[in-house]
Amino acid sequence: MAEDYKQADSSGNDEAELTRREMIKLGAGAAIAVTIVGLDAKAAAQSAQEKAPLFFTKDEYALVDELTELIIPADEHSPGARAAQVASYIDFRLSESFDEQPKTLWRDGLKLVEQLSQEMNGKSFLESSPEQRISLLTRISQNEMNPVKPEEIFFKELKSRTARAYYTSKIGIDTEMEYKGNTYLKEFVGYDAI
Amino acid sequence: MNFIRLTKEGKGDVDLKKTYDAVVVGSGAAGGMAAHVLTSHGMKVLLLEAGKKLDTDKELKSTEWPYQHQRRGEMPPGHHALSLNEYTIRQPPYAADTKFKHVHSYVQGWGGADYSKNIVVDERDHPYTGTNYAWVRARLLGGKTNIWGRLALRLSDYDFKAKTHDGYGEDWPISYKDIAPYYDKVDLYLGISGQKENLPHLPDSIFQRPIKLAYAEAGLRQSLKKMNRVLTPYRAGVTTDGLKHNKYRSRCFGRGACNRRVGGCDIHAAFDSPTGLILPAMDTGNLTLRTNSIAHEVMVDNNTGKARGVAFIDAETGKTYEAKARVVVIAASTLESARLMLLSKSKIHPNGISNSSGHVGHNFCEHIMGPHVTGLVKDLAGKPHTLDDGKPGSFYVARFRNLTDRHPNFIRGYGFEGGSGTSMYPGNAGSTPGFGSSYKKTVRDYSGAFISMGAFGEVLARYENYVDLDPAVKDRWGIPVLRFHYKFGDNEKKMAEDMADTAQEMFTEAGFEILGVNRRVLTEGWSIHELGTARMGSDSKTSVVNQFQQSHDVKNLLVVDGSSHVSASCQNPTWTIMALAWRSCDHLADELKRGNL
Numbered sequence: 190m191a192e193d194y195k196q197a198d199s200s201g202n203d204e205a206e207l208t209r210r211e212m213i214k215l216g217a218g219a220a221i222a223v224t225i226v227g228l229d230a231k232a233a234a235q236s237a238q239e240k241a242p243l244f245f246t247k248d249e250y251a252l253v254d255e256l257t258e259l260i261i262p263a264d265e266h267s268p269g270a271r272a273a274q275v276a277s278y279i280d281f282r283l284s285e286s287f288d289e290q291p292k293t294l295w296r297d298g299l300k301l302v303e304q305l306s307q308e309m310n311g312k313s314f315l316e317s318s319p320e321q322r323i324s325l326l327t328r329i330s331q332n333e334m335n336p337v338k339p340e341e342i343f344f345k346e347l348k349s350r351t352a353r354a355y356y357t358s359k360i361g362i363d364t365e366m367e368y369k370g371n372t373y374l375k376e377f378v379g380y381d382a383i
Numbered sequence: 384m385n386f387i388r389l390t391k392e393g394k395g396d397v398d399l400k401k402t403y404d405a406v407v408v409g410s411g412a413a414g415g416m417a418a419h420v421l422t423s424h425g426m427k428v429l430l431l432e433a434g435k436k437l438d439t440d441k442e443l444k445s446t447e448w449p450y451q452h453q454r455r456g457e458m459p460p461g462h463h464a465l466s467l468n469e470y471t472i473r474q475p476p477y478a479a480d481t482k483f484k485h486v487h488s489y490v491q492g493w494g495g496a497d498y499s500k501n502i503v504v505d506e507r508d509h510p511y512t513g514t515n516y517a518w519v520r521a522r523l524l525g526g527k528t529n530i531w532g533r534l535a536l537r538l539s540d541y542d543f544k545a546k547t548h549d550g551y552g553e554d555w556p557i558s559y560k561d562i563a564p565y566y567d568k569v570d571l572y573l574g575i576s577g578q579k580e581n582l583p584h585l586p587d588s589i590f591q592r593p594i595k596l597a598y599a600e601a602g603l604r605q606s607l608k609k610m611n612r613v614l615t616p617y618r619a620g621v622t623t624d625g626l627k628h629n630k631y632r633s634r635c636f637g638r639g640a641c642n643r644r645v646g647g648c649d650i651h652a653a654f655d656s657p658t659g660l661i662l663p664a665m666d667t668g669n670l671t672l673r674t675n676s677i678a679h680e681v682m683v684d685n686n687t688g689k690a691r692g693v694a695f696i697d698a699e700t701g702k703t704y705e706a707k708a709r710v711v712v713i714a715a716s717t718l719e720s721a722r723l724m725l726l727s728k729s730k731i732h733p734n735g736i737s738n739s740s741g742h743v744g745h746n747f748c749e750h751i752m753g754p755h756v757t758g759l760v761k762d763l764a765g766k767p768h769t770l771d772d773g774k775p776g777s778f779y780v781a782r783f784r785n786l787t788d789r790h791p792n793f794i795r796g797y798g799f800e801g802g803s804g805t806s807m808y809p810g811n812a813g814s815t816p817g818f819g820s821s822y823k824k825t826v827r828d829y830s831g832a833f834i835s836m837g838a839f840g841e842v843l844a845r846y847e848n849y850v851d852l853d854p855a856v857k858d859r860w861g862i863p864v865l866r867f868h869y870k871f872g873d874n875e876k877k878m879a880e881d882m883a884d885t886a887q888e889m890f891t892e893a894g895f896e897i898l899g900v901n902r903r904v905l906t907e908g909w910s911i912h913e914l915g916t917a918r919m920g921s922d923s924k925t926s927v928v929n930q931f932q933q934s935h936d937v938k939n940l941l942v943v944d945g946s947s948h949v950s951a952s953c954q955n956p957t958w959t960i961m962a963l964a965w966r967s968c969d970h971l972a973d974e975l976k977r978g979n980l
Binding site: 353 | 446448449450454455456459460461483578592593594595596597598600601604614615616623636637638639640767768769770771772773774805806807808809812813816817818819820822823824826827830
């Protein structure tokens with residue numbers, strides 16, 4: 190059945206569609222993807238360093254950028270939250286928030302992360318070692334499904350917005366998830382009902 | 384790709400000095416169908432729509448990627464969608480005392496809500512009162528057909544003759560054989576996708592190319608065969624092969640936006656009333672359209688008691704007008720039609736027009752929903768992602784309860800709608816714990832490996848479930864609003880328990896790992912399938928209209944939408960609404976020709 194399943198991926202497509210996709214998968218697309226990734230990363234760096242954030246302070250922004258990248262990091266499969274400019278999107282949405290509540294949650298949450306970092310490691314989060322950063326995140330993500338402490342509640346919010354922003358980004362959809370839809374198909378893809 | 388331009392306004396053509404052959408109130412599935420059928424008989428028809436005319440092609444932007452949208456498809460700040468919690472703990476009107484600039488019903492809490500924020504009404508302008516009810520409304524040309532779920536099912540004699548079958552309620556005054564030719568006409572004129580199954584309780588349509596099943600769905604279909612249950616590809620009111628006679632609609636290209644968004648198809652492969660019915664009707668030269676026209680009273684001739692026209696308010700200017708006609712056809716939706724009839728009080732019709740029985744607003748019924756199951760398809764974990772969402776729907780499991788046997792706890796039945804496989808947004812991103820590379824990989828590996836389905840069940844029609852007019856509260860235009868007196872009963876609650884049990888049983892049998900069985904019943908109204916407030920019948924003391932949806936009290940008044948349904952069945956009602964409206968309007972045209980009105 191696993192083989193059948195694999196076939197279903199391509200058998201339903203007309204040839205032109207398949208060719209176009211294969212092309213993207215095999216070569217031309219890779220080059221394009223690299224370019225886009227390069228540009229995105231550059232733009233992210235620019236927005237962090239040159240463009241003033243809309244809601245966060247520069248320091249807060251740098252912290253958010255790092256936290257989101259730790260949640261969804263670049264790996265051998267695809268670029269991460271930083272390249273997908275997740276911090277920039279979170280910053281924009283918070284800046285226009287109708288409610289004060291999320292703004293407060295983020296401001297206070299970032300302060301809590303810094304406090305905790307001082308407590309645990311005697312230095313700020315960004316000055317900590319990669320291992321120290323991960324152990325802090327591990328601590329605040331303990332009760333993710335039923336958060337109680339303020340820092341746990343903040344982690345849930347941080348992760349939720351990070352995932353939302355990442356998986357709706359071009360990198361998230363195309364490169365990470367390899368999503369194939371949202372295209373014009375001549376035939377439906379899948380199995381006949383027999 | 385732009386297939387049509389909605390340029391026909393027709394407002395300038397409206398001549399309110401003239402007596403039209405018919406005035407139709409409402410332009411959704413029922414009103415659109417009435418306009419189509421009556422104009423095809425050569426009648427001069429004025430169609431009044433309370434809402435605006437919206438170029439939905441500009442609104443929907445179906446193939447826009449999330450990252451091409453400033454807010455990834457979300458609504459701007461100040462727009463609020465009501466949550467299940469709010470519907471539960473608060474009382475209508477839900478927008479009262481809110482700090483938000485705009486309040487919408489729950490459907491605007493789904494992804495891509497920004498694309499439908501001008502389609503679904505702002506609750507602030509359209510309050511209602513009474514018991515909890517999640518009332519979803521779309522005030523624009525075409526009404527809710529602009530965003531409907533597209534599941535297009537037929538009813539059978541298990542539904543039309545349900546009382547004969549189990550002793551409860553009333554039979555419909557028609558049988559399947561009366562409506563079958565009209566289901567055929569609707570199939571052929573509008574297009575429907577599906578696969579023949581030869582089920583007596585879920586009759587086949589004249590289908591175009593069926594939707595394909597995803598891997599897990601094909602497996603579930605095989606597994607269900609052993610239990611004598613049928614999973615069939617989603618019967619979608621979508622033209623998958625195209626319609627040569629309709630230049631406003633394209634065939635389906637499986638772009639998949641139908642399930643990513645609140646709904647809506649900007650190539651109009653999915654049926655919507657404007658391109659499926661109204662624009663072709665305008666091409667006959669017999670249809671005049673006036674939008675922003677809120678009907679608030681059916682006017683009667685004080686000598687004869689017959690309808691003489693419709694009084695309406697211009698939604699933009701607030702000015703009032705009267706449209707005159709030989710026949711009035713109400714098709715404003717189940718609840719709005721009841722409201723209009725109750726508002727139409729006169730000396731001859733003191734309880735509202737066509738309400739000598741006192742049944743207008745009563746016998747209100749719909750579908751109960753909520754219980755659903757989610758399973759993991761282990762074979763799919765870690766496999767390359769396939770294209771599973773390029774289609775207008777996934778699958779439907781036909782009713783199997785109380786057909787040949789009798790369940791000890793409840794009468795009537797339910798069907799399941801479900802889906803599986805990959806989608807643009809990984810649904811497990813929120814439920815997968817942890818962070819880092821392992822989190823990312825888990826989301827990727829499992830995002831396409833889930834299957835879920837949820838049930839829609841028949842709510843029994845009961846006289847004590849009803850709407851009436853609130854004596855104090857008015858809408859933005861000063862028109863009294865509806866007050867709900869409506870609750871699910873014992874039969875529905877017991878049925879809901881069985882929904883969850885059988886869903887779990889079917890998934891287990893198919894070899895899926897059960898991840899969750901949700902037993903919670905959603906707030907009344909959630910299915911958006913409200914029915915029954917002006918039911919058909921042969922007895923004028925216990926029903927509002929006859930088998931041709933013609934008022935018992937007022938011969939030249941028809942009520943052609945879901946309000947006329949005698950029972951809810953468990954099948955989605957749109958196709959039946961249109962088949963009945965077609966049949967009734969054919970009959971009306973004949974009666975006019977014979978001079979019987």
